[in-house]
Amino acid sequence: MKSISIQLICINGFNSSGGVLPQQLNLKIMKKTVLITGASSGFGREAVKLFQQHGWNVIASMRSPEKETELTKLNNVMLSRLDVTDKASIQNTVEKGIGQFGKIDVLVNNAGYGSMGALEAASGEMVRRQFDVNLFGLIEVTKAVLPIMRQNKYGVIINISSMGGRVTYPFSSLYHATKFAVEGLTESLQYELNPFGINLKIVEPGGYQTDFAGRSLAPFGAGSLTDYQPAFDQFIAKLTTWPMSKSISEVAEAIYEAATDGSEKLRYPVGADAVQIVQARHQMDDAAFKNMIVSQMAE
Ligand code: NAP
Numbered sequence: 001m002k003s004i005s006i007q008l009i010c011i012n013g014f015n016s017s018g019g020v021l022p023q024q025l026n027l028k029i030m031k032k033t034v035l036i037t038g039a040s041s042g043f044g045r046e047a048v049k050l051f052q053q054h055g056w057n058v059i060a061s062m063r064s065p066e067k068e069t070e071l072t073k074l075n076n077v078m079l080s081r082l083d084v085t086d087k088a089s090i091q092n093t094v095e096k097g098i099g100q101f102g103k104i105d106v107l108v109n110n111a112g113y114g115s116m117g118a119l120e121a122a123s124g125e126m127v128r129r130q131f132d133v134n135l136f137g138l139i140e141v142t143k144a145v146l147p148i149m150r151q152n153k154y155g156v157i158i159n160i161s162s163m164g165g166r167v168t169y170p171f172s173s174l175y176h177a178t179k180f181a182v183e184g185l186t187e188s189l190q191y192e193l194n195p196f197g198i199n200l201k202i203v204e205p206g207g208y209q210t211d212f213a214g215r216s217l218a219p220f221g222a223g224s225l226t227d228y229q230p231a232f233d234q235f236i237a238k239l240t241t242w243p244m245s246k247s248i249s250e251v252a253e254a255i256y257e258a259a260t261d262g263s264e265k266l267r268y269p270v271g272a273d274a275v276q277i278v279q280a281r282h283q284m285d286d287a288a289f290k291n292m293i294v295s296q297m298a299e
Contacts, residue, residue, distance in 0.1 A: 033057040033101040038111030042210030046252035059097040084111050084137025094144045106259045107145045109138040110160045113216040115174045121223035134178035155198040159186045163274035171235045201258035205251045206271030207244040
């Protein structure tokens with residue numbers, strides 16, 4: 001029904017029952033709509049601006065939209081409170097977004113944080129929280145947008161993984177576990193969703209200077225397990241000198257490319273570090289790769 005009225009709107013500005021639809025709503029439905037999680041900072045925020053500049057409707061979701069002052073000024077950007085661990089906020093955002101823009105064409109599952117420390121020192125709550133946000137939250141948001149995408153026989157779901165979804169570093173086992181899971185989940189979903197015209201994409205950034213290494217890092221370290229402390233300290237020292245790129249827009253560009261290239265390409269590594277390390281991983285066996293990481297940490 002919706003697609004019929006859209007065609008008629010394009011031709012003469014009337015809907016199928018003969019009434020004039022508001023011009024603004026016509027334009028909004030004809031435009032593409034993207035829902036982005038974790039839009040308060042970093043890649044999510046940059047992606048909101050880029051899609052908006054390209055004329056998209058954007059549902060910019062974040063945990064605390066009341067704090068936002070810049071994105072509120074952009075045309076066709078709807079702010080919505082969404083915590084990926086709160087199902088009601090997900091459902092509410094999806095309903096509000098469809099109410100305002102008529103559909104959701106693209107979902108960018110971006111919200112996430114990094115838990116770091118010795119696994120043995122992690123409390124059950126820390127373990128669950130990392131999975132609740134980076135994996136189970138992503139699954140809930142995905143499930144919430146699938147009905148409208150299936151109905152429209154169109155959609156692109158872009159999951160923000162990491163180079164840490166392909167290779168591993170010390171003291172990051174929980175983070176890697178979630179990002180490796182995101183990779184497997186996304187890859188498998190292609191089989192069941194492609195027949196409905198829904199494409200899956202994985203964006204794998206290297207190190208970028210967002211808030212990730214600041215407020216989005218949850219270093220629980222070694223706790224009282226002093227055996228791990230020297231190695232953890234060495235890892236943190238290495239991490240603080242890691243050359244993080246300032247070009248956050250590269251990641252937003254990759255997200256936009258994944259949303260619009262219409263290809264079956266699944267993975268988009270972004271940044272020289274991500275490209276190089278993923279290539280190296282392919283060329284080395286498990287032991288050789290592990291030894292390379294161990295020697296990098298000791299440098
Ligand atoms: P960021 O600037 O810290 O952004 C993280 C975003 O996630 C924030 O908007 C944060 O919202 C949101 N978030 C955290 N928990 C949430 C929850 N429960 N519900 C909804 N939103 C939540 O870091 P970023 O670098 O842009 O990170 C974005 C994604 O890129 C993450 O998935 C991360 O794993 C991935 N990544 C980052 C890097 C990097 O080097 N920066 C590299 C590879 C992958 P609040 O403002 O409410 O805290």
